[in-house]
Amino acid sequence: MIYRTLSAFVFSLILVLANFFPALAFFQSAGQEETLLTIGGKPIEKDELIYLISKGKNSEPSSSGMSRDEFEENLNLFINYKLKVREAEELGLDKTDEFNREFNSFKENLKAPYLIKNSLEEGELRKAYSRMQEVVRASHILFQFPSNASQEDSLIVLRMALKVRDQINAGGDINELAVEYSDDPSAKVNKGDLGYFTALQMVQPFEDAAFSLQPGQVSDPVMTNFGYHIIKVFDKRPNPGQVRVSHILVRIDENDPNSEDLARRKVADIYTEIQKESTIWENIVKNFSEDPSSSENGGMLPWFSVGSMIPEFEMAAFSLTEIGEVSPPVRTKYGYHILRLEEKKPIDSFENLEESIRSKIMRDSRSTMIQSQVMAIQKARYNFDENETSVANLENELKTFTKSQIPGAVAAKGLGDQELFTLQGKTYTADDLVTFIEEEELSIRSKTSVFDAWYDRFTASILNQTEDADILANNKEYQMLLNEYHDGILLFSLMNDEVWQKGIEDSVGQKAYFQEHIQDYQWDDRVDAFIVKVLDISQLDPARTKLKGQDLSQDLVQAFNTDYKEKMPLAYQTETGLIEFKKHPILSKANLSESYQEVEADGHLHLILLGQKAPAGPKKFHETRGMVIRDYQEYLDSMLISELREKYPIQVNAKAKEEAFVSLNQ
Known part of the structure; x- marks a missing residue:
C-alpha cells in the first residue's frame, strides 16, 4: 500500500488553511549529511521528507514498511511540492502584508501546545475533572476580616477561628456554632450547611481544603478573599451527574x-x-x-x-x-x-467538559496561580537573575508616580541605566522598562504601587518572549509544523493563481484543450429513456397504466411526475434523458427493440419507456465543461511542474536519501 501521497496530504492541508497566510523560513541546514536535496540552490533537510511521509503513515495504522517504488513516488511528489514552494517564494508571495499579518495570529494558536502554560493548564484541567467525579457535603463558619484590616486585625480573626475550631474538635456542633459565630449571612438560615458541591463551585483554597478532608474531619483555618473558614466535611460520594x-x-x-x-x-x-x-x-x-x-x-x-x-x-x-x-x-x-x-x-466525558472547565479555571484564582508557576519555571529555565537592590531602589523612587509620569521621572532622576535583571546573559534596565510602558496602550490598576505592577508586567513579557524564541530555536516538532503550514499556504497561493483560478476563468484555454483532446470526451451509444423505479409496489398498476402503450415524450414525463411522483414522492424514483445504456445498471438489461418493458433489478421493479437511439460520438463542450475544467487544471499543473524543473536545478544527496528510506522503514 502506498502511504497517503504528499500531494493529497498537502491538498487537504491547504483546504483547512485556506484562510491563513503564514510566512517564515525556519529550516537551517544542519550540515551536508542532513541535506536531502537542493532546489535552485536552496537546501532541504531529509527530516522534512520523513516528517511529512510519517504523518501520512500514522494516519494508516495498518501500514507496515515502505517499498522502494513507494518511496521514490513519494520523493518525486515531495520534489514537485517543494518546487512550487520555491517558485512562490521567488514571486514574493510570502512577503505580502496580508500574508504576514495572518501568520502572526496563526502562529500564536500553533505555539500554544508547546508553552509551559499549556502543560500547567492541562494539569489543572485534569485535576478539576478528577475532583468532579466526587461530591462533598460540608458545613463552614466564616470569620470575615474588618474593612482595611491591619495585620493585628487579621491575627485577632485567626485566633477566633482557632478557638472555634477547638470547640468543634472537642465535640461542639459546627452548625449550631455557625449560627453564633459565622459572618456568612446565609448561616442564619442554613446553619452553615453548604449541601453537596463538587470541583469549581467554591473558591480554590476552600475547594482544596474540602477535598483534602475525610468525612468527620475539621480543617484548620482556611484563608480566602472572604476571610478565614473552618470547614467540616460530613460526606463524600460519587458524583451522580x-x-x-x-x-x-x-x-x-x-x-x-x-x-x-x-x-x-x-x-x-x-x-x-x-x-x-x-x-x-x-x-x-x-x-x-x-x-x-x-x-x-x-x-x-x-x-x-x-x-x-x-x-x-x-x-x-x-x-x-x-x-x-x-x-x-x-x-x-x-x-x-x-x-x-x-x-x-x-457526568460528561472530559473531552466534552474540557472547554467549560478551562473557562471556569481561567476566571478564578487558579489562573493567577498558573501564571505564577509559569514565571517561576521560566526564571529557573532561562537563568533569570534579579538585581534586588536596584529594583527596590527604583520602587522607592517611583512608587508615587502614575504610568504617564514614570518615563519622565526616570529621566529626571537619572535612573535609566539602573539594572532590573539579567536573562540568558542579557541585562535589562529601567530604560527598557520605560520603552515597554510607552509602547503599551493599556493602563494598570494596582492596590500597591504602579511601578510594581508595570515591573511585573514587563518581566512577564520578557520571559514570554524568551520562551517563544526558545521554542522556535530548539523545538524541532514546532519547527516542522510551522514549516509545513508555511509551505502549504504558499502552495495554495501559487496553485490558486497558476492552476485553479486560471483553469476556471480561461475559457479560451478550456476550449482549446477540449479540441486538442476531443477523443477523451466521447459519448457511447445512447438511448432516450424514461425509467420509473417502483418503491411502493402497491402503486405499480397506476404507473403501468400511465406508461404502457405510450410513446416517450417530454409531455408524458412531465405529466407522470405531476400526477404521480409529486403527489406520492415515496412511491417512485425516476430517471430520464439521453442515457448511455451499455454500462447502465438497468438499461444494460433492457431489450432496446421494445419501447415499453419491465425489468427487475436490485430488488425493485423498473418500468422503462424507450425512444430514439443516438450513436456514439463526440460530446459538445457545454455537455462536459466541468470535466474539461478539471482536466485542464491537471494539465496546467503538469506544465507548471515541467517549467519549474527546468527553472530550478535539482540535486539529490544519495546518502541522505538512503538514510531517509531506512528511517521510514524502522
Missing part, C-alpha cells in the same frame, strides 16, 4: 403567620391527589403549582448538577431513582415542593 425534574411549588408568605400551616395542608392534599392512578401530573401542575415560570410546561426545570440548586431541593431531586418517581413534599425557603424525576445522566 445531572438530573432533570419537574415540580409543583406551594409558596409561603413570610409576612402571613398562617401561611405556613395553609401551605403544608395544601401540599399534603396535592400529594394525596397525585397518588391516585387516574391523576395526570401535568394537569395537577397547571392547576396548583405557584411557580409561574414552569406551571404551563408541566413544571419542567432545566438540567442541573450538584451544587446548582438550594441543598434541600437538590438532595430531594438526586434521591429519586426511578423515572416518574415522585418525592414527598420538600420544604425550602421558597415554600413546599413536590418533585418528579424526568431524566438522569452521568
